[in-house]
Amino acid sequence: MTEAELYTLYKGVYVPKCLHPPESLKFYEEFAFRPDDILIVTYPKSGTTWMQEIVPLIMSGGDPASVETLPNWDRVPWLEEHRAYILDLDKRPSPRMFSTHFHYNMMPPAFFEAKPKVIYVMRNPKDVFTSSFHYYAMTSFLVNPGPQNEFLHKFLDGKVMFGSWFDHVKGWLSAADKERVMPISYEELIMDLKDSVARIAQFVEKPLDTEVIEKIADRCLFKNMKQNNMSNYSAVPHEYMDQTKSEFLRKGIAGDWKNQLTVAEVEYFDAVYKEKMKDVKYKFVWDQHKLDERA
Numbered sequence: 001m002t003e004a005e006l007y008t009l010y011k012g013v014y015v016p017k018c019l020h021p022p023e024s025l026k027f028y029e030e031f032a033f034r035p036d037d038i039l040i041v042t043y044p045k046s047g048t049t050w051m052q053e054i055v056p057l058i059m060s061g062g063d064p065a066s067v068e069t070l071p072n073w074d075r076v077p078w079l080e081e082h083r084a085y086i087l088d089l090d091k092r093p094s095p096r097m098f099s100t101h102f103h104y105n106m107m108p109p110a111f112f113e114a115k116p117k118v119i120y121v122m123r124n125p126k127d128v129f130t131s132s133f134h135y136y137a138m139t140s141f142l143v144n145p146g147p148q149n150e151f152l153h154k155f156l157d158g159k160v161m162f163g164s165w166f167d168h169v170k171g172w173l174s175a176a177d178k179e180r181v182m183p184i185s186y187e188e189l190i191m192d193l194k195d196s197v198a199r200i201a202q203f204v205e206k207p208l209d210t211e212v213i214e215k216i217a218d219r220c221l222f223k224n225m226k227q228n229n230m231s232n233y234s235a236v237p238h239e240y241m242d243q244t245k246s247e248f249l250r251k252g253i254a255g256d257w258k259n260q261l262t263v264a265e266v267e268y269f270d271a272v273y274k275e276k277m278k279d280v281k282y283k284f285v286w287d288q289h290k291l292d293e294r295a
């Protein structure tokens with residue numbers, strides 16, 4: 001199936017039709033944010049599910065009840081998805097937790113008025129590409145990636161769901177109200193999960209004891225999260241996600257792009273990255289540390 005058949009063009013980016021019917025996009029446009037809401041913002045395949053495990057555990061002081069009983073999409077729902085308007089989100093007690101893949105300039109007016117806290121999770125775009133390549137091949141609501149080189153061009157041109165990785169990252173990194181936005185990368189979580197949990201807890205103003213932080217970090221290790229049926233997408237029917245082709249929690253490492261991209265593809269990727277990111281001052285972890293050895 002093609003982009004025209006599976007996607008809607010919404011505010012300039014593709015969104016999968018079946019997850020984001022017009023009513024759900026309208027619901028989001030009119031959504032009443034509260035200043036104490038916590039929003040996990042990501043470009044797809046950057047660590048959304050991981051953060052949907054970490055943040056509820058922080059907010060519950062380490063109590064695993066919600067991560068053991070609620071699937072991640074109801075625990076920290078995506079505001080743009082069709083489920084959002086059947087979950088009675090206005091009845092949830094504060095502080096509420098939500099997710100979104102929206103770009104900064106797509107956010108609805110109430111977001112800019114209420115100024116909820118944002119945890120912005122980024123990941124090396126080469127690994128986002130790699131993860132996406134496998135994900136697009138196992139989902140029925142996304143356009144089949146086709147040959148890798150073709151998908152690479154689509155990805156770098158932003159002709160994939162939620163548009164350009166470059167625009168997404170640049171938009172959120174230049175958000176106003178910087179003290180309300182915490183940028184953190186997938187690679188930081190990989191390098192030091194305990195420290196990342198502690199920093200996130202501080203940002204959401206939830207003081208936690210060291211033992212609780214350690215317990216949360218342990219639960220959120222890839223091998224442990226993979227066992228959680230409320231987070232590993234095993235509850236999604238086979239017709240939507242075929243995990244025999246590729247698991248949702250696939251490898252969970254930094255630097256898998258080295259096993260995926262050809263030398264020529266890396267050169268092309270680097271050239272596009274250099275050009276698109278030339279004005280960005282932010283020091284990305286993947287540009288500074290040799291995480292590749294972990295692949």
Ligand code: A3P
Nearest residue numbers: 045046047048049050131221222249250251252
């Ligand atoms: P891979 O496909 O590279 O394994 P999202 O939730 O935004 O769709 O991102 C999915 C990616 O995050 C997948 O990457 C998945 O394996 C990885 N991921 C999820 N939970 C993780 C964890 N606890 N540790 C490391 N990676 C995790």
